[in-house]
Amino acid sequence: MTPNKDSAGRRIQELTRLINRYNHLYYQDHISEVSDFEFDKLLQELSTLENAFPELKLPQSPTQRVGGSITKSFNTVKHDFPMLSLSNTYSDEDLNDFNERIQKDVVGTYEFVSELKFDGVAISLVYENGILTQAITRGDGEQGDEVTSNIKTIKTIPLELNKSDTNIPSRLVVRGEVFMPKAEFERINAEILQDNQERERLGKKSNNLLANPRNAASGTLKNQDASAVAKRRLDCYIYDVLAEELPFQNHAQALAALRLWGFQVSNHYQLCPSLEDVKNYIKLWEHQRFDLPLDTDGIVIKINDYTQRKDLGFTAKSPRWAIAYKYKAESVRTTLLSVNFQVGRTGKITPVANLKPILLAGTTVKRATLHNANEIARLGVEIGDTVFLEKGGEIIPKITAVDSHSPRGGKPLDFPSVCPECHTELQRREGEVDFFCPNDRSCPPQLIGQIEHFVHRKALNIESLGGKTIETFFKQGFIKNVADLYELKTEQILSLDGFKEQSTKNILEGIANSRKQPFSKVLFALGIRFVGESVAEKLAIYFGNLDNLRAATLESLVEVPEIGERIAQSLIDYFQTPENAAILERLIGHGLNFTHTQTVMQKVGDALGGKTYLVTGSFEGHSREDMDRIVRENGGKLASGVSAKLDVLVVGDKAGASKLKKAEQLGVRMMSAQEFWALIKP
């Protein structure tokens, strides 16, 4: 039943207020007043009402937290108050000079507020009558880019202020730092690494890792797709407030008010009555800052009192009442003791330096990466050398240069010619810097890698088997290949330390359940070179079962849309290898799914009347899988490519030109997204 407009409006207001409050409690005070389930239900209710009555959606609606809007280009917006930068200092002398200048211009006593300088992206937020209306990047200080919809995805930024304080100016500007927490940075990089292992195996180019949290935050804020921003959990600290008329006398009061109004303010600021206190604060945080969940690169020191600030005024570029103290990028010297050559899951060889342990940026460092043979040559490094070590972006230690060679003469660092794990001769693919071990049939780390790929979430999704467990089982000789997984015995697992009844049961159940995974996932899980997720799916649909696929010739394989000769040859090689054939037979025997079954469809209608459809381009609010499902649910058939057999090509945004051209040549009917929706929901 659809509610009437009045009651919908009341409910939308109520839900908006309630969800925003729960959000604040959860993300800033770490209190859950409702269960996730309850929360999702409220959000769903609001979203449904907003869809039914789009005109009633409030500007502070929490449904914007998940993104959804695409910004083609960001508007340039002028700042209400220019965003100045602070002058930097690096030494105690600079601090003394700063203090002396203040002494000259300020009558009587004064005090400082010291704050941590967060390493992120400066942002300016505009609130009108308590509602967030604009978020602007620093830009050149006078004007910046408007990134409001991206900023609204950051859960600790209030969309609406706590109005219990009636002192909130009607137009308010707050300043803060948007940052990517270190844990989030590492999570995303781990995801990219995992993805790259697969890409590497499939012969695809790897994606770059995020360089450091600050670049990652800045890049994310400029993403055109707010949903993509929402997936990278950025965070924000607010540290300043500006308005025509402010109801406070000093900065400490302002920070307290900001927190009361609903902003996240860092707890670590400190009122410092003297310069000595400031210096102690700097010393305190020099090492302690590395324990924080985000990167910091210094300290900001501000005069607390607003009247004194006014007396001090500004230089051309920066306020005279504030200064930034920057910690030096720490670089230390240590000795290179030896180098290990590690074999990765895909056979890639990485040189890892073992160092004389040394304290760097708050942690003891014993190892650093040397990346590859080219990097070793560039550095000209030898065993026994004294080397400079730095933490790039304060995360991964890196040898930056050789300080001096060992007086006793160093030992040249030769890249091995054979695999340190299986002694197979290493190879280097044309145009690539990395060496790799080609022995993917019996090189231990690679075998483990293949099993890890097999159980991966996107493959057979055996969650109960983590990387550690697989390694243990492999070392015990329980599993040498993926077929062995299905022959694991309860007693075997229970005989190992740390495995109890319940965890053993979970592992075996997880493996047993993988039999329910569809053929396309099984095909992907086999780890055939160049056969990624989407190729596996196309092959499964096209050939229907393993027997047809195994019988396919090179000629019939390349007939499949998007399957080229490289993939076809790789498939033929795979099936012709006796070891693979043996494993496949065992997997068939263990009841894995080698036949493609159409997902059971809930038939919604027959509007598409049995015709063949292909969907291309993007559709707002619908993934490609969604669109395919909708076609089938409404009585349409899906084609795998543009051909004369295709009845209708549904064209979304950014559709590929080649498909459109081919469809035109073949005289295939083309349909816009609007026409398509009109057909389905008349």
Ligand SMILES: [Zn+2]
């Ligand atoms: Zn090897």
